[in-house]
Amino acid sequence: MTDLVKKISEFEKLSAQLEPTQSERNQYVEQVRDFANDFINNIDEMDSFFGTEVNADKLKVSKESISLEKALSLYDEEVVKTGISAASGGHIGYIPGGGIYLSAIADFLADVTNEYAGMYYGGPGAVTIENEMLNWLKEVFRFPKSSVGNLTSGGSIANLIALTAARDKHGIKNEKITSSVIYLSAHVHHCIQKALRIIGLEDVVVREVELDDNSKIITSKLKELIAADKAAGLNPFLVIASAGTTDTGAIDPLEEIGTIAKSNNLWYHIDGAYGGFFIITERAKNQFKGIEMADSLVCDPHKGLFLPYGLGAVLVKDKEALFKSHHYTANYMQDAFQEGMPLNPADVSPELTKHFRGLRMWLPLQIHGIGPFKACLEEKLYLTDYFRAELTTRGFEVGPEPDLSVSYFWYPSGGDENDFNKRLMEEIHKDGRIFLSSTKVHGREVIRMAILSFRTKKQTIDTCLEMIDRCLAKLI
Numbered sequence: 001m002t003d004l005v006k007k008i009s010e011f012e013k014l015s016a017q018l019e020p021t022q023s024e025r026n027q028y029v030e031q032v033r034d035f036a037n038d039f040i041n042n043i044d045e046m047d048s049f050f051g052t053e054v055n056a057d058k059l060k061v062s063k064e065s066i067s068l069e070k071a072l073s074l075y076d077e078e079v080v081k082t083g084i085s086a087a088s089g090g091h092i093g094y095i096p097g098g099g100i101y102l103s104a105i106a107d108f109l110a111d112v113t114n115e116y117a118g119m120y121y122g123g124p125g126a127v128t129i130e131n132e133m134l135n136w137l138k139e140v141f142r143f144p145k146s147s148v149g150n151l152t153s154g155g156s157i158a159n160l161i162a163l164t165a166a167r168d169k170h171g172i173k174n175e176k177i178t179s180s181v182i183y184l185s186a187h188v189h190h191c192i193q194k195a196l197r198i199i200g201l202e203d204v205v206v207r208e209v210e211l212d213d214n215s216k217i218i219t220s221k222l223k224e225l226i227a228a229d230k231a232a233g234l235n236p237f238l239v240i241a242s243a244g245t246t247d248t249g250a251i252d253p254l255e256e257i258g259t260i261a262k263s264n265n266l267w268y269h270i271d272g273a274y275g276g277f278f279i280i281t282e283r284a285k286n287q288f289k290g291i292e293m294a295d296s297l298v299c300d301p302h303k304g305l306f307l308p309y310g311l312g313a314v315l316v317k318d319k320e321a322l323f324k325s326h327h328y329t330a331n332y333m334q335d336a337f338q339e340g341m342p343l344n345p346a347d348v349s350p351e352l353t354k355h356f357r358g359l360r361m362w363l364p365l366q367i368h369g370i371g372p373f374k375a376c377l378e379e380k381l382y383l384t385d386y387f388r389a390e391l392t393t394r395g396f397e398v399g400p401e402p403d404l405s406v407s408y409f410w411y412p413s414g415g416d417e418n419d420f421n422k423r424l425m426e427e428i429h430k431d432g433r434i435f436l437s438s439t440k441v442h443g444r445e446v447i448r449m450a451i452l453s454f455r456t457k458k459q460t461i462d463t464c465l466e467m468i469d470r471c472l473a474k475l476i
């Protein structure tokens with residue numbers, strides 16, 4: 001017995017290092033606080049793009065332990081100062097990130113107390129916060145109280161969950177797969193295609209509905225396709241619209257598509273991962289008419305609410321459809337199932353144990369209130385106007401009036417314009433002050449702007465314009 005106790009005590013001493021003392025904790029927090037302050041205080045001067053080289057050797061797990069100071073300097077050199085600076089207001093390519101501070105504080109709290117947010121039984125407070133966040137989203141998007149939903153790691157998983165519910169509601173399996181039809185726009189986010197493969201629907205018939213000049217689904221074409229497919233004995237079951245495409249920010253005609261979906265008994269899914277939260281603005285809210293008709297809806301608080309990466313959301317009206325794939329009881333979980341308990345996140349998601357991510361949305365909403373979020377989104381819409389107007393005065397061509405804050409432009413250089421604009425894009429990436437991305441619209445190489453970071457201000461756009469002037473001057 002004494003041997004046993006001795007052994008335990010040896011291991012106890014070693015493992016005790018996992019619980020730092022209060023003074024060690026204070027040192028850690030101070031060092032990280034200083035790092036965070038330096039980062040935020042200097043972010044406006046920092047480049048937005050650093051190229052893609054990382055010294056992987058430096059990031060290998062080291063044989064000997066290193067100090068936090070050393071770890072932070074590695075983090076700064078090899079992580080913060082590489083790639084796109086997603087927290088920077090100068091990130092106006094792809095779909096920008098955010099990273100509001102109170103979410104970081106919330107993550108810290110959630111991690112220290114390590115709340116269990118998978119099942120109500122284990123973390124009733126944590127799960128209630130997550131469910132309240134979903135209730136708030138139901139209000140924002142005019143979904144009925146009876147709908148259910150989930151806070152996911154991002155928009156991709158949120159879309160996956162919604163499409164799984166659509167599949168299960170319509171019983172798309174076995175021989176039904178190859179005769180069932182999905183309607184979507186060629187501009188849906190690629191996570192939709194990925195989700196279809198993952199959930200076994202790779203072989204369904206997918207119809208890309210023709211788009212108008214503003215890259216929106218033409219509803220008369222949608223109707224024609226559905227009628228033709230029905231006449232051919234196929235099984236139309238799902239239509240997917242975007243409330244803000246990633247490519248050009250276009251909002252499909254949500255209400256008309258909703259009416260078509262209803263009259264043809266199709267599941268109606270709307271992907272609002274990029275654009276959804278603009279519904280809270282005065283300026284854009286009317287464009288979201290019909291969003292409440294969806295059977296399932298995705299939004300991405302780590303885009304439109306400026307949260308740090310790691311929070312998407314899905315709402316689904318039909319609880320049974322959602323439960324079909326995700327609800328599960330196991331003997332070892334019998335304590336956790338009691339009649340009348342609130343919704344368990346694990347019953348509507350592939351995840352069981354998960355990060356308590358609801359807190360990173362709850363805390364900023366509680367402390368800032370909704371006002372600053374709304375103002376920030378309005379600001380982004382007006383900054384888009386400003387940017388486009390300034391580009392036009394500089395001789396650039398701009399794409400059509402955007403629905404939201406994604407737009408594009410190109411320089412009419414004469415000669416091989418695609419080549420010219422590609423080279424202009426390269427110069428901009430080499431400069432790195434502000435990060436823009438490119439895309440192809442109707443065969444034309446264009447430079448794309450996506451203004452969504454809470455840190456993108458008029459000053460950022462002015463810096464961007466100076467940068468563009470400089471890059472253009474090098475080419476002409």
Ligand SMILES: *Cc1c(COP(=O)(O)O)cnc(C)c1O
Nearest residue numbers: 154155156189191246271273274
């Ligand atoms: C970003 C985006 C997604 C994917 O969301 P993630 O959070 O990156 O997984 C899906 N749809 C649209 C429209 C998006 O903009």
